[in-house]
Structure formats: structure tokens, C-alpha cells
Amino acid sequence: DVQLVESGGGLVQPGGSLRLSCAASGFTFSDYYIHWVRQVPGKGLLWVARISDDGIVTTYADSVRGRFTVSRDRAKNTAYLQMTSLRAEDTATYYCVRLAAGGNYDYWGQGAQVTVSP
Amino acid sequence: DIVMTQSPDSLAVSLGERATINCRSNQSVLYSANNKNYLAWFQHKPGQPPKLLLYWASTRESGVPDRFSGSGSGADFTLTINSLQAEDVAVYYCQQYYKSWTFGQGTKVEIK
Numbered sequence: 321d322v323q324l325v326e327s328g329g330g331l332v333q334p335g336g337s338l339r340l341s342c343a344a345s346g347f348t349f350s351d352y353y354i355h356w357v358r359q360v361p362g363k364g365l366l367w368v369a370r371i372s373d374d375g376i377v378t379t380y381a382d383s384v385r386g387r388f389t390v391s392r393d394r395a396k397n398t399a400y401l402q403m404t405s406l407r408a409e410d411t412a413t414y415y416c417v418r419l420a421a422g423g424n425y426d427y428w429g430q431g432a433q434v435t436v437s438p
Numbered sequence: 439d440i441v442m443t444q445s446p447d448s449l450a451v452s453l454g455e456r457a458t459i460n461c462r463s464n465q466s467v468l469y470s471a472n473n474k475n476y477l478a479w480f481q482h483k484p485g486q487p488p489k490l491l492l493y494w495a496s497t498r499e500s501g502v503p504d505r506f507s508g509s510g511s512g513a514d515f516t517l518t519i520n521s522l523q524a525e526d527v528a529v530y531y532c533q534q535y536y537k538s539w540t541f542g543q544g545t546k547v548e549i550k
Contacts, residue, residue: 355539365488365531365541415487422494423535424478428487 322346322427324416329432336406340432342399342416349397350374353419356390356401358412359431368414371399384410406436440465440534444542450550457519459545461532466512469536476536479508479517482544483528491530492517524549 328340342354356368369380369390378390389402399416413431420426441464451457467476475495480488490499492508495515505520519526527549532542 357539364543365533367539367541420493423476424490424493425480425488425533425535425539426490426493426499428489430487 322418324418324427324429326414326416326429326432329414329434331435331437332406333438334407334436336436337402337404338406338434339403340401340414340416340434342401342429344397344399344418347418349392350394354390354392354399355417355419355425357415357417357425357428358410359415360409360412366412369401370419403434406434408436410434411436440467440537440540442532442534442540442542444530444532444545446545447543448546448548450548451519451522452550453524454521455550457522457526457547459517459519459530459532459547461510461515461517461542463513463515463534467534467536468512475511475515476534477508477510477515478533478535479506480531480533481526481528482531488531519547522547522549 323345325343332338355370357365358368359365371378371390375392387405392399413433415431416429417425418427443462445460477495479492481491482488491502491506496508507518509516529544529546531544
């Protein structure tokens, strides 16, 4: 079965850093783009970043560009979201998501909670 | 960005009745070259990750009950849940993947 398991969430002070991990299993990791999507408490879903199957192409939402970095490790079947200069408005549940061949999302991780607060 | 707007924000439906959720985009998500609408629907229950229900506006994901159906084209779409079951209580999101990826604000479905 396809599984995406996030880890690394937690409480961090404004200006701090955090790295989320997304461990993949049940499919050929190197064949798929991985996206990160966040949900602010009580709000909707927002696309954050993506990384290509080969790890060469990365794209970011305007709100996180320059502060967040997405990467992946083929040997570990894991994608990462490095978050720096965190702000209160980055508080959210962060999901890693697999991009299906047609361009839609198919599988989501269970989410990692990130809270930015003094 | 393509803005997705869902209606209503919430609805309460009796068990066994039909629930209808609308989704509108501020530009067409129909790609003329392949005649496909780049529109998906997700079900999101508390404490769980979103679950893909439909893609290409009307193609049901494997394992999704056939009481869930999607229709529409261009910029107007509908998710229909026939014969609502208790386990269908959730927030439903539409998402376009025609240009980047954006979601509707969500529609909360409850039992009346």
C-alpha cells in the first residue's frame, strides 16, 4: 500500500527553523513528484511547494519562497521541507502529497502540526 | 492564480438523501487539447488526511463508492453524494490542477 508518513513537526519560536520529513513506501518514490500542502486551523488547503521526481525542479508559493526549501533523498525514499524564518502565519498542518501521472493529487500523508509561537 | 469558490459553505442532509456541492473557478480548467477538466474532489475527515474521490471532474478513484459522482465542465462543477451515509460527514474540497494547484474553501456536510 502507498504510504506517506510525515514527521518533524512541533512548536517553534518566531524566526526559528524546523525540518519536516515525508517517508514514502509502497511505490517507486523516484517516479513521482512530491508536493507540500498546508492547512491553517479552521481554514482551507494551500499549496506550499513541490519537487520533481528527479529532485532537480523545485517550485514555491510566494508566501514561503526564500524561507522554505524542499528536497528529497532517493536512497531514503524521503522528501523534506526545510522551514526557516518561521512566522506565526506559518502555523498549520503540513501534508506531503504524491502527484499522480495526470497532475492530480492521489495520496496524502497524515499531516504534521507546526506551531509558531513565542 | 485560479480561484475556486464552493457553495454552500455547509449543508445538512438527511440520511439517505442527496447532497450537492458546487464548485466554480474564475477561469476554465478545461484543456482543449485533450478535452479533460483538470478538477478533483477530496473528502476530509477530522484527524485524517484528505482522500481523493474524483479526478478529471468525473472519474471516480478506485475504491470510492458509486454514490459519489462528479459533473460539469469548463468552470462549473458539481459533486453529488447520493443516498448520504453517516460516514460521509466530512468537509469536501474541489481542487483545480490546470494551472498550479488551488482548492476551494471547503463545504462541510452534516447529517440533518
